[in-house]
Amino acid sequence: MTVAALDVSTFAFTEAAPAKVNLYLHVTGRRADGYHLLDSLVVFAGAGDVLHYQPGPTPLQLEITGRFGRALDSSAAGADNLVLKAARALQELCGTQAHVQGGRLVLEKKLPVASGIGGGSADAAAALRLLDRAWNVQASRADLLKVAETLGADVPVCLLSQTTRMEGIGENLTPAPHLPECGMVLVNCGQAVSTPEVFRRREGDFLPRATMPDGWSSLADVVTFLKQQGNSLEEPACVVCPPVGHVLADIAGQDGCVLARMSGSGATCFGIFATPQAARQAADRLEDAHPAWWVWGGGLV
Numbered sequence: 135m136t137v138a139a140l141d142v143s144t145f146a147f148t149e150a151a152p153a154k155v156n157l158y159l160h161v162t163g164r165r166a167d168g169y170h171l172l173d174s175l176v177v178f179a180g181a182g183d184v185l186h187y188q189p190g191p192t193p194l195q196l197e198i199t200g201r202f203g204r205a206l207d208s209s210a211a212g213a214d215n216l217v218l219k220a221a222r223a224l225q226e227l228c229g230t231q232a233h234v235q236g237g238r239l240v241l242e243k244k245l246p247v248a249s250g251i252g253g254g255s256a257d258a259a260a261a262l263r264l265l266d267r268a269w270n271v272q273a274s275r276a277d278l279l280k281v282a283e284t285l286g287a288d289v290p291v292c293l294l295s296q297t298t299r300m301e302g303i304g305e306n307l308t309p310a311p312h313l314p315e316c317g318m319v320l321v322n323c324g325q326a327v328s329t330p331e332v333f334r335r336r337e338g339d340f341l342p343r344a345t346m347p348d349g350w351s352s353l354a355d356v357v358t359f360l361k362q363q364g365n366s367l368e369e370p371a372c373v374v375c376p377p378v379g380h381v382l383a384d385i386a387g388q389d390g391c392v393l394a395r396m397s398g399s400g401a402t403c404f405g406i407f408a409t410p411q412a413a414r415q416a417a418d419r420l421e422d423a424h425p426a427w428w429v430w431g432g433g434l435v
């Protein structure tokens with residue numbers, strides 16, 4: 135069910151589902167089953183969906199609100215929604231244990247759909263964290279990560295929702311050095327991009343794994359490092375979705391932008407700024423110039 139507005143202030147449980155941003159993304163190889171191997175530094179932005187839950191006697195149901203609620207196709211707004219898939223997967227993990235409950239879930243869909251910032255994966259991960267808490271499952275982190283893997287390649291990293299190096303197709307996670315305080319702008323032109331198509335159109339050699347330092351002494355350090363890396367999917371995404379090139383140029387042209395790149399398979403692009411405040415100011419300017427775009431500015435999680 136998709137609803138326009140709903141009062142969730144009385145709901146007992148709330149969980150944030152922060153947007154995933156791939157600061158760099160190298161396609162390093164390909165598995166026998168066709169999936170591409172990745173090396174990516176993943177961070178989480180203050181932007182995100184929000185999931186609410188009120189336990190109750192009715193079977194578990196999901197309502198969707200928010201700017202991008204309607205962008206979910208009818209199957210993804212129903213039983214195929216990653217939130218409900220996550221709930222079912224957690225129920226399976228619990229087996230017949232009595233603490234599994236019904237009730238109402240409400241998803242505030244604030245992130246654009248199919249946009250390279252993993253909104254669906256973040257929602258699934260938020261559902262696992264929230265229901266683990268609400269149902270007092272107390273699953274181990276290892277068990278939750280195993281369940282997350284069955285829901286999608288980006289769900290394990292979204293379960294952690296902290297700066298992480300992601301390899302394999304998303305199952306191989308290692309802690310990455312903390313980033314110094316900085317600001318980020320996210321911009322999406324409104325065109326959904328097909329991940330399989332972008333991977334299909336990728337050409338050229340695989341890139342090596344990045345050599346990650348043990349730490350960063352300043353934002354300038356981070357930017358110097360990121361400038362030596364790239365996003366292997368940026369070029370093919372620009373072919374599939376030409377506005378990505380304009381979005382990148384517009385972000386890079388903002389006062390104070392130190393790096394502009396695309397996240398994931400696109401089409402959302404990000405800009406890095408010295409402070410969340412500088413990012414918010416740039417976001418305001420971009421929003422004024424392009425009212426049809428989705429624009430967000432702020433800090434990282």
Ligand SMILES: C[C@@](CO)(OP(=O)(O)O)[C@H](O)COP(=O)(O)OP(=O)(O)OC[C@H]1O[C@@H](n2ccc(N)nc2=O)[C@H](O)[C@@H]1O
Pocket residue numbers: 156168169170171172249250251252286287288303304329330331333397398399400
């Ligand atoms: C590219 C990334 C980087 O974080 O992010 P998004 O752009 O989705 O945000 C992810 O690896 C997206 O992984 P995932 O969420 O599994 O992508 P899906 O949309 O399910 O994948 C659709 C299709 O893309 C291709 N695909 C996907 C991931 C991968 N590592 N190699 C692939 O070749 C496969 O053909 C797959 O069937």
Ligand SMILES: Nc1ncnc2c1ncn2[C@@H]1O[C@H](COP(=O)(O)OP(=O)(O)O)[C@@H](O)[C@H]1O
Pocket residue numbers: 206207210214215216217246247248249250251252253254255256257258288329398399400
């Ligand atoms: N809660 C959800 N939010 C977004 N997409 C969902 C959700 N549940 C299922 N989906 C499906 O997952 C697909 C990928 O969505 P999304 O995670 O937003 O992509 P991306 O990782 O590229 O940002 C969508 O096309 C949609 O049909």
